[in-house]
Amino acid sequence: MFSYTTKRLFSLIPVLLGMTLVVFFIIRAIPGNPAQVILGQRATKEAIEALTEQLGLNKAWYIQYFNYLKDLAHLDLGTSLRTKAEISQEIFPYLAATFELTFVAMFIAIVVGVNAGIISAWFSKSWFDYVAMLLALVGISLPIFWLGLMEQWTFSIQLGWLPTTGRENVRNPVEAITNLYLLDTLLRGRMDQFIDVVKHIILPSFALATIPMAILARMTRSTVLEVMNADYIRTARAKGLKMFVVVYKHALKNAFIPILTVIGLQIGLLLGGAILTETIFGWPGVGRYLYDAIAYRDYPVIQSGVLIIAFFFVMINLIVDLLYGFIDPRIKYTE
Amino acid sequence: MNCDNVLEIKRLNISFMTDKKKINAINNVAFKIKKGEILGLVGESGSGKSITSLSILGLLPSPPAVIEESEILFHDLDLIQASEQQMQKIRGNRISMIFQEPMTSLNPLYTVGNQLLESVQKHQSLSKSEANDICIHTLKSVGLARAEAIMNEYPHQLSGGMRQRVMIAMAMVCQPEILIADEPTTALDVTIQSQILKLMKELNEKTGTSVLFITHDLGVVAEICHRVIVMYGGRIVEEGSVLDVFKNPQHPYTRGLLKSVPDIRNKQDKLYAIPGSVPKPGSIQKGCYFAPRCEFAKDICFENEPEFVQLTEDGHRSRCFLNENVGGATKNDK
Numbered sequence: 172m173f174s175y176t177t178k179r180l181f182s183l184i185p186v187l188l189g190m191t192l193v194v195f196f197i198i199r200a201i202p203g204n205p206a207q208v209i210l211g212q213r214a215t216k217e218a219i220e221a222l223t224e225q226l227g228l229n230k231a232w233y234i235q236y237f238n239y240l241k242d243l244a245h246l247d248l249g250t251s252l253r254t255k256a257e258i259s260q261e262i263f264p265y266l267a268a269t270f271e272l273t274f275v276a277m278f279i280a281i282v283v284g285v286n287a288g289i290i291s292a293w294f295s296k297s298w299f300d301y302v303a304m305l306l307a308l309v310g311i312s313l314p315i316f317w318l319g320l321m322e323q324w325t326f327s328i329q330l331g332w333l334p335t336t337g338r339e340n341v342r343n344p345v346e347a348i349t350n351l352y353l354l355d356t357l358l359r360g361r362m363d364q365f366i367d368v369v370k371h372i373i374l375p376s377f378a379l380a381t382i383p384m385a386i387l388a389r390m391t392r393s394t395v396l397e398v399m400n401a402d403y404i405r406t407a408r409a410k411g412l413k414m415f416v417v418v419y420k421h422a423l424k425n426a427f428i429p430i431l432t433v434i435g436l437q438i439g440l441l442l443g444g445a446i447l448t449e450t451i452f453g454w455p456g457v458g459r460y461l462y463d464a465i466a467y468r469d470y471p472v473i474q475s476g477v478l479i480i481a482f483f484f485v486m487i488n489l490i491v492d493l494l495y496g497f498i499d500p501r502i503k504y505t506e
Numbered sequence: 507m508n509c510d511n512v513l514e515i516k517r518l519n520i521s522f523m524t525d526k527k528k529i530n531a532i533n534n535v536a537f538k539i540k541k542g543e544i545l546g547l548v549g550e551s552g553s554g555k556s557i558t559s560l561s562i563l564g565l566l567p568s569p570p571a572v573i574e575e576s577e578i579l580f581h582d583l584d585l586i587q588a589s590e591q592q593m594q595k596i597r598g599n600r601i602s603m604i605f606q607e608p609m610t611s612l613n614p615l616y617t618v619g620n621q622l623l624e625s626v627q628k629h630q631s632l633s634k635s636e637a638n639d640i641c642i643h644t645l646k647s648v649g650l651a652r653a654e655a656i657m658n659e660y661p662h663q664l665s666g667g668m669r670q671r672v673m674i675a676m677a678m679v680c681q682p683e684i685l686i687a688d689e690p691t692t693a694l695d696v697t698i699q700s701q702i703l704k705l706m707k708e709l710n711e712k713t714g715t716s717v718l719f720i721t722h723d724l725g726v727v728a729e730i731c732h733r734v735i736v737m738y739g740g741r742i743v744e745e746g747s748v749l750d751v752f753k754n755p756q757h758p759y760t761r762g763l764l765k766s767v768p769d770i771r772n773k774q775d776k777l778y779a780i781p782g783s784v785p786k787p788g789s790i791q792k793g794c795y796f797a798p799r800c801e802f803a804k805d806i807c808f809e810n811e812p813e814f815v816q817l818t819e820d821g822h823r824s825r826c827f828l829n830e831n832v833g834g835a836t837k838n839d840k
Contacts, residue, residue, distance in 0.1 A: 402610040408565055410625045410676070411597035424615045499615055500660045
């Protein structure tokens with residue numbers, strides 16, 4: 172197990188290296204020049220050339236790429252062209268905001284989606300099954316920006332229950348410790364702020380949860396339905412177990428590997444920053460951070476940001492692979 | 507109800523709903539299981555053996571199965587009318603069941619111990635260590651010497667024969683009154699098969715548990731059963747003690763089955779087979795179900811369905827118009 176994990180971790184290096192190369196070229200293929208963007212429309216040609224040279228962007232591509240890798244090897248993610256701040260420092264609050272939103276959204280998606288799927292399979296062809304699967308179909312099909320706007324219109328504007336945008340009450344700002352505000356407010360014992368933060372996260376997390384929830388509900392239903400025909404389910408029933416135990420203990424665990432795969436992929440996707448949701452709800456996450464960086468042609472931020480997201484994505488996949496072994500004793504990770 | 511009988515199927519009628527119509531699968535089946543006996547239920551695939559056994563425990567998926575005008579008496583309780591909660595108290599506790607496929611009948615993701623303990627703790631209020639002791643004792647009683655180690659093993663770490671022993675242990679752990687064994691040896695190789703049969707016979711003698719043994723293998727019936735019921739097309743065609751039925755089969759179908767068992771002393775180029783195949787449920791509207799495949803069939807066989815006639819004092823019964831003729835012919839054959 173340990174040696175398998177180490178081997179998998181080493182195999183991530185070529186993946187991430189390939190990733191840096193692809194991103195490096197793609198962003199340089201985008202029309203536009205960082206120096207031009209920084210200096211503005213009216214900058215003289217000389218000024219742009221001077222700044223280009225100063226930023227090191229006039230060197231041959233392989234020298235630029237090599238320098239970038241050299242910095243990465245020293246765990247230096249570089250500095251932003253725009254703000255001149257260290258990226259490793261600057262990106263952190265954005266990442267934390269995205270983590271928090273992803274965590275809450277996936278929690279909702281898993282609790283609601285998986286349970287809806289199980290109950291639909293258990294009582295298949297019942298009205299619950301039909302309604303749940305119809306809602307799941309709607310959930311997959313709804314454009315997220317429309318759903319977000321409708322949420323805001325209903326719960327913020329019409330009902331006035333929840334704030335439209337942002338992460339916290341700006342008049343009563345949270346003092347960050349980990350930048351995960353739900354945690355920070357609890358650590359500081361500020362219940363008033365905690366409630367504020369909860370209110371702010373409800374709408375974006377529900378908007379973000381819709382698609383994974385719908386996918387999980389449909390996925391869970393079909394895998395549980397398949398498992399329910401297995402011989403060991405009949406054995407479990409023949410033992411006199413309650414249907415609840417048969418379904419939630421015997422069927423769900425056997426159906427869980429494909430469900431876990433989907434959960435892993437969805438977390439990976441959400442961690443990349445949900446740019447639409449973050450934009451609509453003014454959520455200061457990594458998606459918006461990168462979007463701004465692209466607009467400013469802030470090459471180092473784009474490179475390092477994408478690299479960090481890719482890193483989390485592959486790590487989550489690794490964790491999911493390792494969890495398979497915990498669920499199914501027949502899956503053994505040996506050499 | 508006679509106190510010698512642990513289970514009495516007074517009548518059983520099961521149909522399956524398809525898109526268009528209702529197809530009858532079990533027609534007026536009735537039999538008793540006596541205390542401490544091993545009752546064989548024999549028939550070709552599709553004769554309704556498994557459906558009958560599943561219906562006793564209420565495990566038939568419904569829909570599509572529809573059980574009508576039926577009564578299965580377990581002591582004084584009608585299992586057809588019993589609530590799901592009542593059935594849960596009976597399943598695995600007073601009536602338990604083992605299945606054909608030991609490879610897939612155990613949950614692959616839980617240890618043997620977990621699955622055994624689940625049964626014990628569901629039906630008996632015991633401390634964890636007491637329950638554990640019972641499980642280990644039961645595993646040893648089914649011939650698994652490494653019981654303590656097996657408790658912590660997963661099904662995939664065991665062989666087919668060992669898994670079937672685990673299944674038997676799981677069925678016997680609450681000392682049921684009836685054990686329904688649905689083709690428990692079919693998927694096993696011959697040497698393991700005889701070990702499992704021996705084990706079941708031993709358990710039956712030691713614990714007095716009645717066994718309903720479902721099989722298509724007449725050799726197995728001869729080896730362990732006391733009485734046998736032959737089913738064809740969802741009906742019982744013959745019933746009697748193993749000795750009577752094997753020595754003096756009354757129904758042409760039973761005779762065909764017995765003739766189909768290859769005999770090593772009698773080398774044949776071609777093995778005997780009953781001509782034709784089991785009719786599709788619902789395909790025969792009137793007359794004897796077996797008539798189209800029967801070499802003795804007369805006109806009346808295609809018109810009316812024969813009654814189930816008692817032939818001897820000790821309960822040898824058969825459903826055939828030719829009973830006397832066929833019986834005579836058999837005696838001459840032997």
